[in-house]
Amino acid sequence: MTKSTLAAPSRRRFLASSAALALTAGAALSPAKLMAAEPIKVAGIYTVPVEQQWVSRIHMAALAAQDRGDISYSYSENTSNSDYARVMREYAESGYTMIIGEIFGVEAEAREVMADYPDVAFLMGSSFKEDAAVPNLSVFDNYIQDAAYLSGIIAGAMSKSGNIGMVGGFPIPEVNRLMHAFMAGAKEMNPEMKFQVSFIGSWFDPPKAKETAFAMAENGADVLYAERFGVSDAAKEKGLLAIGNVIDTQSDYPDTVVASAIWHFEPTLDAAIAAVQAGSFTAKDYGIYSFMAKGGCSLAPYGTFEGKIPQAALDLIASRTAAIKDGSYTVAINDEEPKSS
Known part of the structure; x- marks a missing residue:
C-alpha cells in the first residue's frame, strides 16, 4: 500500500441538489485493457481521513483485497472537493486500472473526468444512479x-x-x-x-x-x-x-x-474486482452488495x-x-x- 499526499485537507461536503447530470457520453470500456494482469492497480481517493467511519470500511476492504493479492493499492486522503477532479486525473494518467472513492460533493466534475478515461474503471460512492453515458462508472452507497x-x-x-x-x-x-x-x-x-x-x-x-x-x-x-x-x-x-x-x-x-x-464493503469491492478481471465492468449500481443477504x-x-x-x-x-x-x-x-x- 502506498499513501499519496496529492491533495490538501478538507471535509466531505453536502451533496448539492443542483448537481448537473448532463454529461458527455464516454466510450465503452475496452475488455482488452481491463483484462489487466494481477494484481489490479487500484487507487482510493477520499475526502476525509481513512480513519473516518464510512471511509474506513472502504479502506479496510481494499487492504484485504491487497493482502490476498488481487490488487495493489494506493490512496489519497483529505482530498478537498475542489481538488478531487485533479487527483482523479493524476491517478488515471498514472496507469491505474480502477479508482474507488466518493463523489457526493463533486458529481458533475467527477463524471466529466471519467468520460475522458473510458478504459479506467471507477467505483464511486454516489447519491445518484449509474448513467449509460458514463459506462465506466459504477456507483454504490452504504445500504445497511x-x-x-x-x-x-x-x-x-x-x-x-x-x-x-x-x-x-x-x-x-x-x-x-x-x-x-x-x-x-x-x-x-x-x-x-x-x-x-x-x-x-x-x-x-x-x-x-x-x-x-x-x-x-x-x-x-x-x-x-x-x-x-x-x-x-x-x-x-x-x-x-x-x-x-x-x-x-x-x-x-x-x-x-x-x-x-x-x-462490510468487501462484497461491493470484490464484485467490482471480479468484473474488472473478466473485462465486463460497466455502468451499474452496486448498492445491493451492502444488503444483509449479500x-x-x-x-x-x-x-x-x-x-x-x-x-x-x-x-x-x-x-x-x-x-x-x-x-x-x-x-x-x-x-x-x-x-x-
Whole structure:
C-alpha cells in the first residue's frame, strides 16, 4: 500500500441538489485493457481521513483485497472537493486500472473526468444512479438499512423513557435511510416511541455532535443513535446507552454502546474486482452488495451487553435476520429526511 499526499485537507461536503447530470457520453470500456494482469492497480481517493467511519470500511476492504493479492493499492486522503477532479486525473494518467472513492460533493466534475478515461474503471460512492453515458462508472452507497433496523429493535427494547435521540451529519439519502430503518426497528418494541432528530451539518465535528446529544438527553432521551462521532461520548458522560453506526466502537465504550450496525464493503469491492478481471465492468449500481443477504452488513457482537438485552428483542432479531436473508422480509428504504416526533 502506498499513501499519496496529492491533495490538501478538507471535509466531505453536502451533496448539492443542483448537481448537473448532463454529461458527455464516454466510450465503452475496452475488455482488452481491463483484462489487466494481477494484481489490479487500484487507487482510493477520499475526502476525509481513512480513519473516518464510512471511509474506513472502504479502506479496510481494499487492504484485504491487497493482502490476498488481487490488487495493489494506493490512496489519497483529505482530498478537498475542489481538488478531487485533479487527483482523479493524476491517478488515471498514472496507469491505474480502477479508482474507488466518493463523489457526493463533486458529481458533475467527477463524471466529466471519467468520460475522458473510458478504459479506467471507477467505483464511486454516489447519491445518484449509474448513467449509460458514463459506462465506466459504477456507483454504490452504504445500504445497511437491514442492520440499522435490527439495531433499532435493540434500542426500542432498552429504552425506558420511550424517547430516543438521533444525531446525524447531513440529511442525505445514505443517512436518512438508516435513520428511518432504525426508527422502524425501535417501534417494533414500542409503537409509541418518540424520536429527537438533528443534523449537525458536518461529517466530522465530535464536539458539535456531543453538544447536540447533550441537549437531547436533557430533553428526555435515554438512548442515543450515534451516526456521528461524539454522540457516544455524550452518552457515556450522561450514563445513557448508545447505538453505533457503520463501525463497532464497543471496545471504546463498553458500558455505553449496546449494538452497532456494521457496513462490510468487501462484497461491493470484490464484485467490482471480479468484473474488472473478466473485462465486463460497466455502468451499474452496486448498492445491493451492502444488503444483509449479500453479506454487506451485520449487527456487531453484543459483547459486554450479552445477557442484558430483553429476550423478546433477541427473538425478534433472530427471526427477522433469517427472513431478511431468505428474502421473506424486506426492510423499507426511505431516503426522505426524517423528522422528530
